[in-house]
Amino acid sequence: MDAEPAPAGTVPGMTEFWHPFADMYAVSDRGATVLERGEGAYVWDTDGRRYLDATASLWYCNVGWGRAEIADAVASQMAALPAYSTFGDLSNVPAERLTDEIAALAPVPGSKVFLTSGGSDSIDTATKMARRYWQLAGEPDRTVLIRRTKAYHGMHTAGTSLAGIPANALGHGDLLAGVAEVAWDDADELRATIDRVGAQRVAAFFCEPVIGAGGVFPPPDGYLLAAREVCRERGVLFIADEVITGFGRCGNWFASTRWGLEPDILTCAKGITSGYLPMGAVLAAPRVWEPFWADGAGMWRHGYTYSGHAAVAAAALANLAIMRREDLCGRALQLEKDLTEAMAPLADHELVAEVRSGAGVLAAVQLRGELVADDPALPARVGAAAREVGVFVRPLVDGAIAVSPPLVIGDAELQELHDGFIAGLDACRG
Numbered sequence: 001m002d003a004e005p006a007p008a009g010t011v012p013g014m015t016e017f018w019h020p021f022a023d024m025y026a027v028s029d030r031g032a033t034v035l036e037r038g039e040g041a042y043v044w045d046t047d048g049r050r051y052l053d054a055t056a057s058l059w060y061c062n063v064g065w066g067r068a069e070i071a072d073a074v075a076s077q078m079a080a081l082p083a084y085s086t087f088g089d090l091s092n093v094p095a096e097r098l099t100d101e102i103a104a105l106a107p108v109p110g111s112k113v114f115l116t117s118g119g120s121d122s123i124d125t126a127t128k129m130a131r132r133y134w135q136l137a138g139e140p141d142r143t144v145l146i147r148r149t150k151a152y153h154g155m156h157t158a159g160t161s162l163a164g165i166p167a168n169a170l171g172h173g174d175l176l177a178g179v180a181e182v183a184w185d186d187a188d189e190l191r192a193t194i195d196r197v198g199a200q201r202v203a204a205f206f207c208e209p210v211i212g213a214g215g216v217f218p219p220p221d222g223y224l225l226a227a228r229e230v231c232r233e234r235g236v237l238f239i240a241d242e243v244i245t246g247f248g249r250c251g252n253w254f255a256s257t258r259w260g261l262e263p264d265i266l267t268c269a270k271g272i273t274s275g276y277l278p279m280g281a282v283l284a285a286p287r288v289w290e291p292f293w294a295d296g297a298g299m300w301r302h303g304y305t306y307s308g309h310a311a312v313a314a315a316a317l318a319n320l321a322i323m324r325r326e327d328l329c330g331r332a333l334q335l336e337k338d339l340t341e342a343m344a345p346l347a348d349h350e351l352v353a354e355v356r357s358g359a360g361v362l363a364a365v366q367l368r369g370e371l372v373a374d375d376p377a378l379p380a381r382v383g384a385a386a387r388e389v390g391v392f393v394r395p396l397v398d399g400a401i402a403v404s405p406p407l408v409i410g411d412a413e414l415q416e417l418h419d420g421f422i423a424g425l426d427a428c429r430g
């Protein structure tokens with residue numbers, strides 16, 4: 001039998017690139033969709049096919065594609081000084097400016113900013129920062145980390161250990177010891193777990209303000225503040241993982257500000273540069289940074305080669321300037337409503353159990369459980385069928401399919417998103 005022809009825009013046989021989060025047998029069999037340019041909310045493949053980028057790539061391209069001013073800022077920084085170590089007392093102008101700007105936006109006044117190369121780095125850093133904090137604070141037994149079910153905190157060893165998506169943690173041997181899990185939506189269980197472990201042993205609680213890769217679950221009413229209060233009462237550090245929700249996606253620079261969380265530590269990445277270059281950051285509130293910066297604390301032996309990379313910091317500064325000039329946080333608040341409205345009709349489709357949206361520019365279509373149990377490939381087929389009609393959506397775990405468009409998406413494009421999603425669902429009916 002002849003092999004099925006590869007879909008348009010794919011390049012069969014390009015198998016030297018080992019893709020992340022991929023079934024490489026399937027990719028090498030079918031070929032990759034190779035993208036070559038982007039503009040606004042659209043990207044184009046090497047065959048010239050256009051796709052609506054309804055996922056902002058991996059939740060990160062907040063300012064949309066084709067922003068020449070970011071490229072120009074990077075080019076001039078590249079020509080002057082692309083990068084130089086920031087270990088010890090070395091620094092560079094863009095990293096200085098960027099950390100000042102981010103500190104001024106931080107949900108807790110007086111925060112300090114530790115730069116990393118991405119979200120997983122930020123989580124690894126936060127984990128070590130939390131445990132080290134308790135050593136410096138004279139409570140070295142506080143080492144236990146608490147994660148939530150459905151959580152995604154990246155794929156370094158710390159993030160994998162904190163995975164509330166079981167499939168993401170399996171098959172890698174022993175991970176970090178001293179991790180407890182609580183239900184993603186139950187602050188009473190958090191309190192009971194801290195009390196069972198003993199507050200004097202618990203270092204930190206990790207919390208995505210809106211669950212992202214676990215299926216896009218907005219926080220239940222009152223949950224975030226209740227969990228925050230539990231941590232405050234028991235002295236446990238509250239770590240907001242804002243890798244997705246930071247930098248505009250939830251209608252504020254940080255979701256923590258919008259929802260009054262005052263995190264002790266905040267991790268971010270993605271929207272900090274809109275993905276034009278890779279960067280992450282960890283924001284430490286005064287309670288946390290003060291013992292590290294104190295006379296006699298000595299060196300914290302932690303950091304990355306590219307922490308404070310000058311050209312990446314220049315990209316971040318240009319990205320923040322666009323966000324400010326175009327008020328993309330305000331735009332996101334409006335889009336939160338518009339996206340909810342555009343997605344709501346999908347709930348009536350026969351393959352769909354529910355649509356989750358309304359907390360930030362994030363939504364998920366949940367396929368009916370019995371259909372996914374019968375055919376675990378169904379979400380991927382819906383995604384592929386939507387791609388065939390020119391719309392990128394993102395199958396996650398457990399039958400959820402996410403969208404998280406660039407914050408510049410317009411009304412006509414939201415309609416196109418709706419239509420493409422319906423076409424993808426229709427193609428997979430019975």
Ligand SMILES: Cc1ncc(COP(=O)(O)O)c(C=O)c1O
Binds near residue numbers: 213242
């Ligand atoms: C909430 C959250 N934390 C951490 C990460 C890891 O970020 P990265 O993939 O940049 O390492 C992600 C990535 O999607 C994320 O969604």
